[in-house]
Amino acid sequence: MLKLSRYVLYDILRNKIVIAYTLFLFLVSFSMFRMEENGSKALLSLLNIVLIVLPLVSLVFTTIHYYNSYEFIELMLSQPLSRTRIILSEYGAVCVSLLTAFWLGVGVPVLLFAPDATGFALLFTGSSLTVVFTSIAFLAAVRSKDKARGIGLALLLWFYFALIYDGLVLMILFAFSDYPMEKFTLLLSALNPIDLGRIFIMLKMDISALMGYTGALYKDFFGSGTGVAFTSGIMLLWAAVPLWLSVRSFRRKDM
């Protein structure tokens, strides 16, 4: 499996979009840290990049890559390789290249300028979201009939996870504001990897505010060992389940 993904990885790492993405992340991160005198404000700006740009790029790039590789995948299918192996090789290569871009673009500046708990939480969330949304994008791409639909679906998914879901949550929280919703919000946060990652960072960044109100619940829950395990576990599910579904689809698919 590594043979195939290694060559695909070489290819993607030389891809102009990936190089541009890496440079973009690096320049943004670097200039944030240089412009803002306090590191935490720079991290705050980076938070938005990580929560918005990362899922978007992961979704769109992965979908485009899948369709651009369609003929290549067909060629690989004519070789004595199993379908599972081919799709996992592609996934692995895309994942590793996007992670490389993230670590070079955001990881290096963060380690240079803000190697603290918030910084590491940001890197954890960024890496998780990259893996998760690459996985979701594979599912969208494998399930869609053509490139236009695939990219459309990817954008829709991004819109849903980045914006619509939070709007729905806000509506629910106001509609049921007379009920104790604290525990329920834990469930809600698990249903959106972006929210989960955001809360994970907030625990470090806004610990003081979180200690008020329901925040103490988050702190007790997410701050404890179980919470870290919960966050990692849910992130893992968010990566594994769509990937598993897309492998299943791909195995049954007519090319």
Add this chain to the structure above:
Amino acid sequence: MIRIEQVYKRFRKLQVLNNISARFDEGQVVALIGPNGSGKTTLIKSILGMVRPDKGTIHVHNQPVNGDPAYRQFIGYMPQIGRYPDNMRVGELFEMIKKIRHQEQTDEDLLRQFDLPSVYQKPMRTLSGGTRQKVSAALAFLFNPPVLILDEPTAGLDPLSTEILKEKIITEKKKNKLILITSHVLSDLEEITTHILYLQEGNMQFFKDLASLQEETGEIRLSKAIARVMRGQETNNQWIDRLFALETKNESPR
């Protein structure tokens, strides 16, 4: 070599393959012909395991096509459109495929004849369509497989390269290999084809060796012979009956 038994495939409303049965053997060069959308590519993809038939079975080298990819080591495939990862170098592609197949002896005749080593360092995206076709062809023949499946092999190739490819096909045919070719440019195939399989709207109109086709129609030229067949639609049925009778006769001594 390849046994196709009552294969059906439907894409939504379109019946792409409708009860296809055929048997291809060593030493044959089978031309798969038919208008666009007649199911040629689907048939090839079914043999390669890329499309799963709704019904029916396909065997390659007595191994069923059902998920285990091992049988594909017997096949060399040249796709209709060769698109490769943009930034992969030509050399890397060959290196990678060799690693995947981990097969020692390779047949690098085409590679040399197409002068591909000179572009080894070039990324795929810089290659012209014709060069990419050359790469595809060289890849298909690289591992000296007993079955070659070539989907529109001459499309986009310059005349010289077409000639080289044809020579190569003839050489391989002499090695008693099975070669499956789809093409809509009939003249390209004329000299090398031994059998014709004609598909239309998913139906196999006929499957015949060239000699009997010529005899039936009284036409020497392949294209004319086929045109004649197409015109005389009513006689088709008799033809196919006779074709199968002939086939069984041919096969029995073997």
Add this chain to the structure above:
Amino acid sequence: MKHIPTILALLLFLQTGATTIIAGPGRPVSTLRKAIELARDNDSIRLQAGIYKEGSLTISRSITLIGDNNPVLDGESKYEILLVSGKNIRIIGITFRNSGYSAMNDFASIKLVDCSNIILERNTVWHAYFAIHVSNSIQVTIRGNKITGIPASEQLTGNGIHLWKSSGALIEQNRVEGHRDGIYFEFVTGSVIRGNHSEKNIRYGLHFMFSNDDKYTNNTFRNNGAGVAVMYSKKVWMEQNHFEENWGASAYGILLKDITDSHILKNSFYKNTVGIHMEGSSRIEIDQNQFRNNGWAIKVQASCDDNIFHHNNFTSNSFDVGTNGTMVLNQFENNYWDKYEGYDMNKDGIGDIPYHPVSMYSVIIEQNPTTLMLFRSFMVSLLDKAEKAIPSLTPENLIDNKPMMKKHNL
């Protein structure tokens, strides 16, 4: 205060006739009880190293009790160790441990009742119910003591330094931890609290009620259950204190309740759930403070008026200002807000457009705290941006018209 010269002169005069009693195991005077019986006004007792389990002792004459090499008075978890009632008494360098607990009386390691001109210096109190308990006294100095409690429930733990109905006290350079309230003032006037360090107390680091005309400066209050509470008092001066890491649903750097005519300046508020929480307070000037990394830098309830916030720095707070109403009768001016995104065309260092320190989302969270879950999400930042363009929820007149472009040098 005008009596001090007289008292000093008197002390000097009496000194000549003073004797020093050396007490300790193996000495002619082997117990402290004996030494206190022998001592006359202006005498000194030098208590030698050792552990003294002598139950409850009372000092009422004007003597100086000095510990040599850290003698320990042990209350065996039964007794109130030392009761002081008199004037001109000094107690220096003694360790008090294991004083008793009583549900009826406020048992203390050192209790001062009806005293004047007392100095408690460099003592150590360990595991007490109340550590130092002062009532109805004047001119008490408590300096350089180290007080460590073992926190139990709020009922079973007393205050570290407790003053009731006193005046002219000086509480200086003490360290208090593990008590209910680190320093407790009730009906204490004209007093100073400075340079103390109060942390890890289960309720307040400093609890201050009905105490007017007091001043507290250069203290550090860290990681107390509920921070610092200043209530029902007038003319309080709070300067250069540090309020740090007071976390919790009702924990504040300072809780100001019904405080008037006071001045809060040059303090630093760092990592508190709420830096300053004000209710029912008026005419307070709050200036040159630093608010860093707090959940809310300031929460001003609608019951506050005529307060002015100026020349403060607000950096890295989750929310700058929170409020529960739309009526705002307080003034904000010349503060530095790191969230300010305006510009300064005329280069006078003051932003040309006003700053709204109350974000829309802080209003939403005030109404529905569970929505904290969505804080810092893309949707919320869009809402905040929209609100900035067309204010509808946030109080319109809660603005800083002269936001600074650069941080104040504090």
